[in-house]
Amino acid sequence: MTAHxxxxxGPPGTPADRQAARQTRELLAGELSRAREAALAWRNGLAALFAGLLGFGLVKGRTDVGKLASPYDALVGGALLLCLLCGTLGALLLLRAAHGAPTGVRLPTGVPAPAAALHLGDHMETRRTVRALTRGVALTIACGALLVTAVALTWYGPEKAGPRILVRTPSGVVCGTPVRTGDGRLLLRTDAGEVAVRLARAEAFAAVEACPASPSP
Structure with missing residues (x-):
C-alpha cells in the first residue's frame, strides 16, 4: 500500500521568529565585509610584526653563513628556504582573504537573482575567506619562527674550524691554529693550550686540515 x-x-510566525529571521539575514548580509575587515587587520598586524623581526635580524652578529661549521650552515640555508616559501604562500593567502580572488563574480541563475541565492554565494565566499585567513596567519607565523631560528643558528652556531699549521722543530712537532706572531715567535692554539714557537728554530711549516692525534718527534 502506497503511503500518501x-x-x-505550520504554525504562524511569532514576533520572535520574525526578529530571529531578520537578524539572521543581517548577519549573512554583512559577514563577508566583516571577514575582509578582519583579514586587513591581520595583514597589517603581521606586516608590523615582520618589520620588527627584520629589525631584530639586522642586529650585529655573524653575517657570513659560510663561516658556520657543518651541518649548521646547511640548517641555516634550509631554514631560510622554508622561510621564503612559507612567507610567500602566507602573503598570497592573506591577500586572498583581504581582497578576494582575482576572478569574476558568478551570479545565480535567474534575473533578478533571488536574495537567498545571493546570500548563499556571499556565505560560501566568507568561508573561503576565513579559510585563507587562517592558513595565511599560520604560514606567516611559521615564516617568522623559521627566520628567528635561522638568525639564532647564525649567531650562536659553532664557527668552522680554521686551517691548522704544523711546525717541525728540533724538539718535536707543534700543531695548532695560528693566533699571532711577534718578537720572532709564532703563537699556536693547541689542544694543550697556547704554545709559542721560535721561528728561528722552525725547520718546516705545513698547512694541514687537522692536527695528528699523536705528534711524532
Whole structure:
C-alpha cells in the first residue's frame, strides 16, 4: 500500500521568529565585509610584526653563513628556504582573504537573482575567506619562527674550524691554529693550550686540515 504524504502549513510566525529571521539575514548580509575587515587587520598586524623581526635580524652578529661549521650552515640555508616559501604562500593567502580572488563574480541563475541565492554565494565566499585567513596567519607565523631560528643558528652556531699549521722543530712537532706572531715567535692554539714557537728554530711549516692525534718527534 502506497503511503500518501500531505503537506500542511505550520504554525504562524511569532514576533520572535520574525526578529530571529531578520537578524539572521543581517548577519549573512554583512559577514563577508566583516571577514575582509578582519583579514586587513591581520595583514597589517603581521606586516608590523615582520618589520620588527627584520629589525631584530639586522642586529650585529655573524653575517657570513659560510663561516658556520657543518651541518649548521646547511640548517641555516634550509631554514631560510622554508622561510621564503612559507612567507610567500602566507602573503598570497592573506591577500586572498583581504581582497578576494582575482576572478569574476558568478551570479545565480535567474534575473533578478533571488536574495537567498545571493546570500548563499556571499556565505560560501566568507568561508573561503576565513579559510585563507587562517592558513595565511599560520604560514606567516611559521615564516617568522623559521627566520628567528635561522638568525639564532647564525649567531650562536659553532664557527668552522680554521686551517691548522704544523711546525717541525728540533724538539718535536707543534700543531695548532695560528693566533699571532711577534718578537720572532709564532703563537699556536693547541689542544694543550697556547704554545709559542721560535721561528728561528722552525725547520718546516705545513698547512694541514687537522692536527695528528699523536705528534711524532
Amino acid at each position: 504524504w500531505q503537506v500542511r502549513p
